[in-house]
Structure formats: C-alpha cells, structure tokens
Amino acid sequence: MRSSLIRLEDILSQVYAIWLREFKVFLRERSRLVASTFTPLLWLFVIGSGFGSTTAYTGLDYQTFIFPGIVCMSVIFSSVFYGSYIIWDRKFDFLKSVMVAPVNRGIVFTGKTFGGMSNSLVQAFILLIVGALIGIQFTAISLLQTIAVVLLFSFALTSLGLALGSYMHSLEGFQMIVSFVVLPLFFLSGALFPLDNLPEWLSILTMLDPATYAVDALRNTILDLGGSYSFEADIGILAVFTTGLGTFGIFSFRRMKAV
Amino acid sequence: MVELKHIIPKTHPLDHLITIRNLVKQYQNLTAVDNLSLDICNNEVFGLLGQNGAGKTTIIHMLATLLRPTSGSASVNGFDIVNEPAKVRASIGIVFQAPSSDDMLTGYENLKLHALLYNVPRQIREKRISDVLELVGLTERRNDQVKKYSGGMRRRLEIARGILHKPKILFLDEPTLGLDPRSRESMWKYIQKLVQEEKITIILTTHYMEEADVLCDRIGIIDRGKIIALGTPSRLKEIVSGNDIIKLRLEKKDEDFDILLKDLSFIHRISTDVDGSIILSVEDASRNLPKILKRVNAESVEFSNRNLNDVFIYFTAQDTKEQPEGGFMEKFARYD
Numbered sequence A: 001m002r003s004s005l006i007r008l009e010d011i012l013s014q015v016y017a018i019w020l021r022e023f024k025v026f027l028r029e030r031s032r033l034v035a036s037t038f039t040p041l042l043w044l045f046v047i048g049s050g051f052g053s054t055t056a057y058t059g060l061d062y063q064t065f066i067f068p069g070i071v072c073m074s075v076i077f078s079s080v081f082y083g084s085y086i087i088w089d090r091k092f093d094f095l096k097s098v099m100v101a102p103v104n105r106g107i108v109f110t111g112k113t114f115g116g117m118s119n120s121l122v123q124a125f126i127l128l129i130v131g132a133l134i135g136i137q138f139t140a141i142s143l144l145q146t147i148a149v150v151l152l153f154s155f156a157l158t159s160l161g162l163a164l165g166s167y168m169h170s171l172e173g174f175q176m177i178v179s180f181v182v183l184p185l186f187f188l189s190g191a192l193f194p195l196d197n198l199p200e201w202l203s204i205l206t207m208l209d210p211a212t213y214a215v216d217a218l219r220n221t222i223l224d225l226g227g228s229y230s231f232e233a234d235i236g237i238l239a240v241f242t243t244g245l246g247t248f249g250i251f252s253f254r255r256m257k258a259v
Numbered sequence B: 001m002v003e004l005k006h007i008i009p010k011t012h013p014l015d016h017l018i019t020i021r022n023l024v025k026q027y028q029n030l031t032a033v034d035n036l037s038l039d040i041c042n043n044e045v046f047g048l049l050g051q052n053g054a055g056k057t058t059i060i061h062m063l064a065t066l067l068r069p070t071s072g073s074a075s076v077n078g079f080d081i082v083n084e085p086a087k088v089r090a091s092i093g094i095v096f097q098a099p100s101s102d103d104m105l106t107g108y109e110n111l112k113l114h115a116l117l118y119n120v121p122r123q124i125r126e127k128r129i130s131d132v133l134e135l136v137g138l139t140e141r142r143n144d145q146v147k148k149y150s151g152g153m154r155r156r157l158e159i160a161r162g163i164l165h166k167p168k169i170l171f172l173d174e175p176t177l178g179l180d181p182r183s184r185e186s187m188w189k190y191i192q193k194l195v196q197e198e199k200i201t202i203i204l205t206t207h208y209m210e211e212a213d214v215l216c217d218r219i220g221i222i223d224r225g226k227i228i229a230l231g232t233p234s235r236l237k238e239i240v241s242g243n244d245i246i247k248l249r250l251e252k253k254d255e256d257f258d259i260l261l262k263d264l265s266f267i268h269r270i271s272t273d274v275d276g277s278i279i280l281s282v283e284d285a286s287r288n289l290p291k292i293l294k295r296v297n298a299e300s301v302e303f304s305n306r307n308l309n310d311v312f313i314y315f316t317a318q319d320t321k322e323q324p325e326g327g328f329m330e331k332f333a334r335y336d
Helices: A001-027 A030-052 A062-084 A087-092 A094-099 A105-133 A138-169 A175-186 A198-207 A212-220 A231-255 B056-063 B085-089 B107-117 B123-133 B151-163 B181-198 B209-215 B231-241 B256-262 B287-296 B308-316 B326-332
Strands: B014-028 B030-041 B046-048 B070-078 B092-095 B169-173 B200-205 B219-222 B225-229 B244-250 B265-273 B276-280 B298-306
Touching: A001 A030, A001 B107, A030 A062, A030 A105, A062 A105, A062 A138, A062 A175, A062 A212, A087 A094, A087 A138, A094 A105, A094 A231, A094 B123, A105 A231, A138 A175, A138 A212, A138 A231, A175 A212, A198 B225, A231 B256, B014 B056, B014 B200, B030 B056, B030 B200, B030 B225, B046 B169, B046 B209, B056 B070, B056 B151, B056 B169, B056 B200, B085 B092, B092 B151, B107 B151, B123 B151, B123 B181, B123 B219, B123 B326, B151 B169, B151 B181, B181 B200, B181 B209, B219 B231, B219 B308, B225 B231, B225 B308, B231 B265, B231 B308, B244 B287, B256 B265, B276 B308, B287 B298
Parallel strands: B046 B200, B046 B219, B092 B169, B169 B200
Antiparallel strands: B014 B030, B014 B070, B219 B225, B244 B276, B244 B298, B265 B276
C-alpha cells in the first residue's frame, strides 16, 4: 500500500514536470501567444462585423452568433498546433532526453496534453474577456460550462495534434495539417453558420466533426437561442470523440520512434 | 571484514557493468553494428573511437534503450536492454551529441524538470541540483535561460543533467564535438573531476584521438560497426611502436605497389587509406624512406611521429598486405 502511494506521487510529479515545462515555455513565447490570440479576434471583429451588416440570425447580431464558434476556433488552432509542435522537441533532441528517462510514454503524453489544455484555456479566457466587453453576458454556470467544454475539446484536439506530430519527422508536413485538419475542423463545425437547413452532404460532414458539438455546446450555454442539440448530447458526443482521439494519441505516442 | 572486491579479479563477470553479446543493428542495406561483443568494467572510462558513421552512436542508442537491436543481447547494470528498459534507463545518464536542454528554460529549471522525471527524492532534490551545478561550474548562471549560454556551457549543463540522478553509468556521445580547443580542454577537466567525485562508469564516443588518450582507461577502436582493436591507450600505442607510419600518394594510382614493396623486410604492413593513398608501417622511417622511394614513384610523402592517431589509421585503413584471420581484434582483445 505504502509503496503504491509513493509510486503515485512519482507519477504525479512526472506529469507535473512535463506540464510545467510546457506552460512555462508557452508563457515565455509571447509572440506565439499574441499571434494565436490575434487571429480569432480578427475573425470576431472583421468577419463578425462585416457579415453582421447584412445578415442577422434569429434576432442575434452575427458577431454574437459566431462568438462561441470563434472560441472553439482558438481551441482548434492552439491545440492542434501545440500537439504537432512536438516535431520541434524532436528536432532539438529535447524529446530524446525525455524518452531516455524512466518515464512511461503515457505519462509524457498526459503531461503534454495537460500543457495543451492549459494553453487553450488561457487563450479562451482572453476571448471570454473580449466577449464580455462586446456585450455577451455570462453567468457563473455558463462560465463553468464553457471552461468544461474548452478543456474537454482541447484534450481531444491536443491528442490529435500529438498523434499527428508523432508521425511527422519534418516541418513540411505542417502545412498538410493546416489544410487537411485544422481548417476543415473549423469550417465544418458550423462555427460560422447555423446547422439547420444545410444541404444534406454538408449536414453529414458537420456531424462527423467533433468541433460541431463543442460549438453547439457553447451556443447552448452562452447564447440565449440555444443550439441544435441539447447540451447534454453535445457533451456526451464530445466525450466519445475525446476518448477516441485520446486513445489514438496514446497509441501513436507508444509506437513513436525515439531516435 | 574482507571486502569482496579484493577477492574478485577485475575481469570477473560480476564486475562487468555492461555486457554486450553479438549485438547487431541492421538497416535495409547497412549494417551499422556488426556482431559486437564487449564487456565494460565497473568504474572505468571506456572510449569508443571511430570515424563518423562507424556505428558509435548506434551502439550508445541501443544500450540506452532508444533503439532496438536487430539481434544479439546486452545487459546494462545487470538489466537486459530489451526486456527491462525502464530499469536500464534508471541506471544510466546520457549526454547526446547535440545539446537537448530546453533553451527557453533556465539551467536550474531544466535540472528540476529532470530531477522530477527521474524521481530524485524531494528531500535531496534541491541540494543535488546545486551540487551538480557547482560541479560543472554553472552555479552563477543557474537562473539564466539556456539560450543565453555558450556552447561549452550548454554541454556542461547536459553533463550536470546526465549525472543528476546518480546513475551508475554515464554515456557521453561526442562530448566536445564542435567546441573550440580551449572549451574542449576545460570540458576534459570537468569530465576528469566527474570521474573522481562521482565514482561513475563512463562510456564516451569520440573521433578525437587526443581526447580518448587523455580521458580513457580503455579504448575500443570501431570501424564499420566492428571493434577492430581494444586496449589501454598505451597498449594500443605499443602495438604500432617500432613502426613509423608513412603515407604515400603515388603518381600512378594503379601501380602494383604490393609487389614492388613486398620483399622489403622493414615494412611491416601495407594498407590503403580512404583517399587512395598508401599507408606503410615501417621501421625507422627516416633511414628507410629513401629505399622505398627508389621502388615507387610518389607524388607526395608524409610521415608522422607515433601517436594515437597513427594507431587509428593503422587499424582502420584497409589492409592489403597480411591479414591474419580473425583480425587484430582476436590478437589484442584483452583486458589490461
């Protein structure tokens, strides 16, 4: 009993070590933080205001309507990019120095994923503050639900990013990830349009996109008009995606070559 | 009470911290490590000496459980590298060819990270970090980000990280590669200090003969994945002693120098270097060189004083005169 307790402390301190490193690097790389916060703001204000002048959805102005989608967008970008940045770790041999330590790959994976989640959370917070400034009203419950959705969703996408990164050996594959993973996840999520009355092919594609349920969950909790599914259904489906992608991530990490 | 150590002779299996048996690493069309067998003793500094691509790093990576051998086996600190990787990893420290610390973190933060990964007990963590920083002379720079460190300082931080968890064995893969001569010499001093203060077994790879000579108790010269000579630096030098090394570049490349030089008894060995020149090991070169030049037309001639460099050339150049079956390995593989 005693020894298994000690072992648990060992594991936790390893997860903590990996997470702490990720978080410190995140806070110190200001340019990355500024750049990745700037893009969602650009969408919120330029697209939001631009389209907002001609379109209105069920009594909401367009900027407010896309706000949940833009929060999810920031999570998609930051989580997937964060995960695939593991190629840098490999390039600079940092990864090798972790792999040669007596640390289970699953622990490395978990620490990294927690790192991605906290990065996404910081960015989401910045957006939530901006949201409050443009008139979106939060309650204590909607704030907690938002945090929960952001964490769950970013766990899923950080896992995806780490999995993809574990297969890549150069930065050339990075553009592929942007074109074939990040942008489709964003555009097919219904972040920019309502899910009702879509053509059937598009409707099916949105249903396959985990981001759809994150956006919908946030609409349910932040906006008065609610989403296309119930909040509980969104969370349930998101949890299934998260489990699947998390498993895929750990599997990929396990089979990743150290050198 | 009599200490067991005095009874057991130095080459007793118990004293072998690392045992390598018939280790092979095969890539599609390249045998990086070719049926290697080797024992490394407790508390020795062992040097793997060889050119780039000779297979040194591949050996280290296999012993550190980062690469899976194609066949053969090895045990490190009594643990099998394939079946007990976690125990092997806990027993070793490793300094890679390229510095692997995170340069966004400070020196201290990098060490703290690894102390946590290696589960250095909390009570001694801070003290141990301070101790290793002191040992490599980085105490004053502990709170600077690694990106502000010089190349030599980065290497020293790597060493500090390698010994942080008090491993039994430390691997140093080309510890002075790319350092200027002065930083290299200071690195040697730190490594020597390490040997004295930490009582650790070190396996280092290098292609600097001088480095191996200064630091190592024993050297294995490795070429194309095989150990071709093994012994103490002085013993290896002895093997070529009595011989001076002459390097000839012939006017006509295809000249049959073998036959032309065959009957000269003062030539002990003829071989060709990678660049096509001929390497002769010769008694008393200053007296005998003119006799050689009467036989063959040389475009250029070099001959050097004996040092470990000659040992290296002597063993790695392609042998074209007598090649005893089993090679030099058989003849000189013994523990001094």
